[in-house]
Amino acid sequence: MFRVCRSFLQDIQTSLKLIRRNNKQIRLEKAKSMSNDPTSPSHVDLEDGVLYGLLKQVKHKSLLQESQPELTTVWCCNIEPKQTKSLLVFIRSFLIPFDNLPLSHVKRFNKKELTTPEGTSTVLQAILCSKEYLDTKEELQNLFHEHTYDNNSDLSEISIYETQIPVRPPPTKELAVEWSQKYWPLSWKGNPNHQYLKSVKFNIQREKSMIGQLLKTSKENGGLPVTIIARESESTSDDHEILAIGTDNRKQHPLQHSTMQAIAKVADSELKRRNNLAENENSNYIQQGKEENNYLCHNLLVYSTHEPCVMCAMALVHSRIGRIIYMKNMQNGSLESNYQLGDMDGLNWKFDIWRWIGEEDLKILAELDAVPSEQEI
Amino acid sequence: MDLTEHFQRVGLSLFVAFKALSINETPVACILVSKKSSKVISIGYNDTNRSLNGTRHAEFIAIDYILDNVEDTFPVDDLILYVTVEPCIMCASALKQVGIQCVVYGCGNDRFGGNGTVLSLHENNYGIIPGILRTEAIQLLRNFYIQENESAPDPKIKKNKELENKLYPEMDYGKYMNESEFIKIYGLERLNSTYINKKEITPVIGKGYRVSDLVSLDDVMGMPGLENMYSRDKKCSGPMTREAVAQDLDSFYRMFYAVDDEGDVTFGTHIKIIGSENKIEFIKEGSDRDTNEVKEPIENGVEKKRRKLSNEGHLH
Numbered sequence: 297m298f299r300v301c302r303s304f305l306q307d308i309q310t311s312l313k314l315i316r317r318n319n320k321q322i323r324l325e326k327a328k329s330m331s332n333d334p335t336s337p338s339h340v341d342l343e344d345g346v347l348y349g350l351l352k353q354v355k356h357k358s359l360l361q362e363s364q365p366e367l368t369t370v371w372c373c374n375i376e377p378k379q380t381k382s383l384l385v386f387i388r389s390f391l392i393p394f395d396n397l398p399l400s401h402v403k404r405f406n407k408k409e410l411t412t413p414e415g416t417s418t419v420l421q422a423i424l425c426s427k428e429y430l431d432t433k434e435e436l437q438n439l440f441h442e443h444t445y446d447n448n449s450d451l452s453e454i455s456i457y458e459t460q461i462p463v464r465p466p467p468t469k470e471l472a473v474e475w476s477q478k479y480w481p482l483s484w485k486g487n488p489n490h491q492y493l494k495s496v497k498f499n500i501q502r503e504k505s506m507i508g509q510l511l512k513t514s515k516e517n518g519g520l521p522v523t524i525i526a527r528e529s530e531s532t533s534d535d536h537e538i539l540a541i542g543t544d545n546r547k548q549h550p551l552q553h554s555t556m557q558a559i560a561k562v563a564d565s566e567l568k569r570r571n572n573l574a575e576n577e578n579s580n581y582i583q584q585g586k587e588e589n590n591y592l593c594h595n596l597l598v599y600s601t602h603e604p605c606v607m608c609a610m611a612l613v614h615s616r617i618g619r620i621i622y623m624k625n626m627q628n629g630s631l632e633s634n635y636q637l638g639d640m641d642g643l644n645w646k647f648d649i650w651r652w653i654g655e656e657d658l659k660i661l662a663e664l665d666a667v668p669s670e671q672e673i
Numbered sequence: 674m675d676l677t678e679h680f681q682r683v684g685l686s687l688f689v690a691f692k693a694l695s696i697n698e699t700p701v702a703c704i705l706v707s708k709k710s711s712k713v714i715s716i717g718y719n720d721t722n723r724s725l726n727g728t729r730h731a732e733f734i735a736i737d738y739i740l741d742n743v744e745d746t747f748p749v750d751d752l753i754l755y756v757t758v759e760p761c762i763m764c765a766s767a768l769k770q771v772g773i774q775c776v777v778y779g780c781g782n783d784r785f786g787g788n789g790t791v792l793s794l795h796e797n798n799y800g801i802i803p804g805i806l807r808t809e810a811i812q813l814l815r816n817f818y819i820q821e822n823e824s825a826p827d828p829k830i831k832k833n834k835e836l837e838n839k840l841y842p843e844m845d846y847g848k849y850m851n852e853s854e855f856i857k858i859y860g861l862e863r864l865n866s867t868y869i870n871k872k873e874i875t876p877v878i879g880k881g882y883r884v885s886d887l888v889s890l891d892d893v894m895g896m897p898g899l900e901n902m903y904s905r906d907k908k909c910s911g912p913m914t915r916e917a918v919a920q921d922l923d924s925f926y927r928m929f930y931a932v933d934d935e936g937d938v939t940f941g942t943h944i945k946i947i948g949s950e951n952k953i954e955f956i957k958e959g960s961d962r963d964t965n966e967v968k969e970p971i972e973n974g975v976e977k978k979r980r981k982l983s984n985e986g987h988l989h
């Protein structure tokens with residue numbers, strides 16, 4: 297992730313979002329010992345990653361066996377134990393509030409025994425902040441000079457150096473031990489994906505209703521694939537706010553798959569809205585920034601009868617959607633069956649992927665379904 | 674192996690991309706050429722800003738134009754795509770689905786490339802010929818970043834000696850093909866210079882080139898659909914007249930450095946315009962500067978930092 301952000305310098309804002317997003321989307325291996333977690337809400341099946349018996353979490357297969365952690369560079373220093381308190385005060389006041397580095401799985405201090413001819417002494421290594429936040433050692437040194445000079449335990453002379461730590465929490469207890477020895481002491485707080493599964497929120501009535509909408513639209517269109525783009529509605533209504541319904545139109549155009557159609561509809565209606573706005577109050581119309589222009593689907597919810605093809609899944613990445621729930625896996629699908637787009641490292645966007653496993657709904661879809669299994673949807 | 678035709682066609686795409694800059698779109702563009710007739714069938718340019726649709730990439734615009742104006746159905750099995758930047762994963766998949774025969778492109782697409790950089794969606798589907806007018810495609814993207822970054826304090830030309838030889842990140846052809854595939858496409862003579870020593874490809878082996886040699890006014894005027902771009906360009910050139918295009922072509926030529934016989938970009942060269950015929954001459958650094966001297970591609974600190982960190986950008 298560090299590398300991703302570095303090369304994405306031109307929009308720091310976006311980079312920061314990305315960091316937060318990646319932190320949020322912790323996805324890791326299932327820990328067998330945790331499957332009978334008493335703190336788990338009744339609708340959560342930690343073992344299989346299933347919620348309400350209806351939604352199956354789809355994760356990147358390579359991440360399920362993450363044995364090599366993705367690393368990020370941080371600034372470190374060595375202090376004597378007696379300096380601990382003033383260093384902590386410094387870190388809490390001048391670094392933590394501004395640094396976006398997720399450190400909940402990383403211990404701040406590392407105790408080291410140094411053996412010299414005179415005997416052994418204890419040195420504390422401490423993580424200061426990410427290199428992402430402060431680019432150079434000088435900036436950090438200046439901060440120390442500015443804020444600790446009148447303090448009894450002088451911190452202005454400590455030596456600062458860089459080290460690498462894992463970006464994400466270790467998926468298993470065993471890896472937590474291994475990585476702690478190899479990189480930096482990490483804390484084990486249980487399987488992070490389990491934490492995620494327990495905390496992720498669905499309004500399952502609304503999700504059921506959206507699946508119903510997919511099936512209804514597909515039925516009206518002779519069993520063709522359907523994609524819906526919606527916004528989480530703030531009200532207490534039983535439904536999400538539907539922004540666009542796309543149906544497969546490849547009879548007319550080979551690339552007008554349901555997902556492409558839905559994305560285009562969102563853009564078209566916004567374009568119309570803005571044009572009307574411009575006509576009605578022409579002087580007040582202000583050109584929107586890039587964020588508002590290119591990313592209309594930013595964090596929106598997507599529903600699809602079928603697993604989208606490479607083109608469509610990448611279109612969802614480009615559109616920066618927040619989450620997709622789809623029903624049927626396809627031979628040439630690219631969320632779970634191939635590539636795992638939407639959850640692929642290196643692209644500049646990831647979204648949450650869930651597969652609907654409600655048996656009755658799938659049965660209805662199978663009866664409707666008019667597309668061959670190797671078709672790109 | 675003479676690659677002049679490929680260069681001329683990517684050159685046309687490059688002009689379309691240049692034109693996209695003036696209508697506030699990312700400078701990535703393409704043309705579709707029919708193998709049988711050798712004619713340009715359609716052009717495409719990034720249209721994400723106007724359409725508010727982040728998927729309206731050049732390739733889609735070019736394909737849609739064909740279905741709207743030329744053919745009733747796809748796949749049309751004799752189309753070659755010439756595009757300034759490697760198609761992204763989405764477009765590379767779309768190209769496969771409409772049955773494109775071959776994709777000739779300029780620079781790689783570091784973040785999203787679907788034809789060799791991130792994924793290789795062309796494999797078993799269509800051929801690729803990367804690296805044609807590669808540095809020029811990067812140059813246009815850089816100009817776009819600068820344009821976007823108008824806050825850059827002083828957009829004046831600054832020479833940066835230290836960067837001169839490394840100004841464009843190298844292309845590693847090994848990432849896109851093995852040696853024998855390379856030889857088949859570019860010829861054995863280029864193996865050493867380009868595949869191994871990372872020199873730029875030139876149209877004719879051992880001969881340098883300038884963009885002005887490749888793209889002619891008549892060829893530009895002959896591209897279908899270009900008038901749509903001109904009608905969108907309200908502030909710069911206005912409607913598409915021969916004069917307006919000639920004028921654009923002139924500024925277009927001046928955006929790029931020449932590439933010499935060895936395949937090195939001649940960063941030390943600046944451009945001088947002679948007389949009223951807009952004849953262009955390239956002058957080596959250190960010789961007399963003329964009053965008609967034209968701005969070289971802009972170089973500033975923001976750009977330098979960004980280039981250090983990323984390659985061609987993430988925009989496509």
Ligand SMILES: [Zn+2]
Nearest residue numbers: 553605608673
């Ligand atoms: Zn599709």
Ligand SMILES: [Zn+2]
Nearest residue numbers: 730761764989
């Ligand atoms: Zn694309």
